[in-house]
Amino acid sequence: MIFTLTMNPCLDRYIYIDKLILDDTIRAKKVKDYPAGKGIDVSRVIKELDGISIAIAILGGETGDRIERMLDKEGVIYSSIRVENETRMNIILESDKGQYRISMPGARIRKKKLNVVFEMLDALVRVGDIVVISGSLPKGIKPETYFEIIKLLNNKKSFVYFDSDGEKLKSGIKAGPDVIKPNKYEFSRLIEKEVDESNLKTLVKDGREIIKRYGLKEILLTLGSKGSLLITNEEAFFSSPLNVPVNSAVGAGDSFLAAYVLKRSENKSVLEAFKWANAAGNAAVMTPGTELCRKNDVLDLLGKINVKRIS
Ligand SMILES: Nc1ncnc2c1ncn2[C@@H]1O[C@H](COP(=O)(O)OP(=O)(O)OP(=O)(O)O)[C@@H](O)[C@H]1O
Numbered sequence: 001m002i003f004t005l006t007m008n009p010c011l012d013r014y015i016y017i018d019k020l021i022l023d024d025t026i027r028a029k030k031v032k033d034y035p036a037g038k039g040i041d042v043s044r045v046i047k048e049l050d051g052i053s054i055a056i057a058i059l060g061g062e063t064g065d066r067i068e069r070m071l072d073k074e075g076v077i078y079s080s081i082r083v084e085n086e087t088r089m090n091i092i093l094e095s096d097k098g099q100y101r102i103s104m105p106g107a108r109i110r111k112k113k114l115n116v117v118f119e120m121l122d123a124l125v126r127v128g129d130i131v132v133i134s135g136s137l138p139k140g141i142k143p144e145t146y147f148e149i150i151k152l153l154n155n156k157k158s159f160v161y162f163d164s165d166g167e168k169l170k171s172g173i174k175a176g177p178d179v180i181k182p183n184k185y186e187f188s189r190l191i192e193k194e195v196d197e198s199n200l201k202t203l204v205k206d207g208r209e210i211i212k213r214y215g216l217k218e219i220l221l222t223l224g225s226k227g228s229l230l231i232t233n234e235e236a237f238f239s240s241p242l243n244v245p246v247n248s249a250v251g252a253g254d255s256f257l258a259a260y261v262l263k264r265s266e267n268k269s270v271l272e273a274f275k276w277a278n279a280a281g282n283a284a285v286m287t288p289g290t291e292l293c294r295k296n297d298v299l300d301l302l303g304k305i306n307v308k309r310i311s
């Protein structure tokens with residue numbers, strides 16, 4: 001089974017208006033909500049691509065209820081750790097001038113609830129299962145938490161994908177996940193130097209040092225509109241993006257990771273899974289807002305993806 005873990009989910013509320021005017025009533029033309037949070041995104045894309053996963057998420061209050069209902073509607077299986085505090089919401093005002101993003105403060109999580117996360121993972125995950133750990137941590141939870149979670153999962157002999165940033169990534173990687181999926185900025189903070197995306201050889205060299213140091217199997221390094229790299233100890237591939245209409249790049253990395261995880265779980269080679277990942281990442285930018293990739297777009301793009309071996 002594939003599990004995803006979202007410790008800090010949120011609801012993205014897009015409010016479409018003409019103009020933001022001070023001291024006047026602004027009538028919204030349309031309001032659209034999307035369940036968000038990186039692990040939840042991964043589970044939704046796996047479902048879109050006809051796979052099955054279980055999304056483990058910390059959810060609270062009415063926003064938590066709404067996310068559950070949205071997942072129910074999409075047929076995404078989930079197991080929530082319910083907390084009293086409301087799950088956070090992002091308000092995105094889409095106006096004639098562009099986007100205003102307002103991020104609400106997230107709720108603090110108690111230590112007792114954090115223990116439930118460990119208990120749930122311990123109860124559900126079996127040898128050989130796949131766990132995708134994505135995103136940030138709620139207030140009150142220390143960055144070393146991912147280190148402890150990955151240690152637990154390694155003891156259970158599951159296969160761990162890890163997609164996080166900053167101190168959380170630096171700490172969690174020490175527990176030895178199997179695969180990481182940093183973007184350019186996350187990778188740069190991890191290796192503590194500037195990343196030059198045109199110098200693929202150096203990126204592969206830096207990636208292999210990280211692989212060796214932490215005992216990883218693969219690194220999926222996404223470079224936004226510049227493409228992506230798959231780095232293993234023995235092989236490295238690069239893919240440049242297709243010329244697709246760009247609508248919104250939000251969630252491209254999650255779509256990319258989801259397709260890769262799903263195809264690897266179906267025993268496809270790293271190269272084949274990498275092609276799917278790029279098709280899903282490219283397809284995700286074609287959709288508006290926080291919408292993820294659509295299956296038909298992924299299938300359309302799949303045959304057109306070009307991959308170059310670099311070593
Ligand atoms: N402008 C773009 N045009 C075409 N493809 C893109 C573009 N931006 C992203 N992609 C595709 O999506 C992949 C992932 O993008 P990116 O590196 O931005 O991920 P990310 O920063 O982790 O995204 P997020 O965390 O918001 O989901 C890229 O490797 C590429 O395949």
Ligand SMILES: [Mg+2]
Pocket residue numbers: 163183253254
């Ligand atoms: Mg990302």
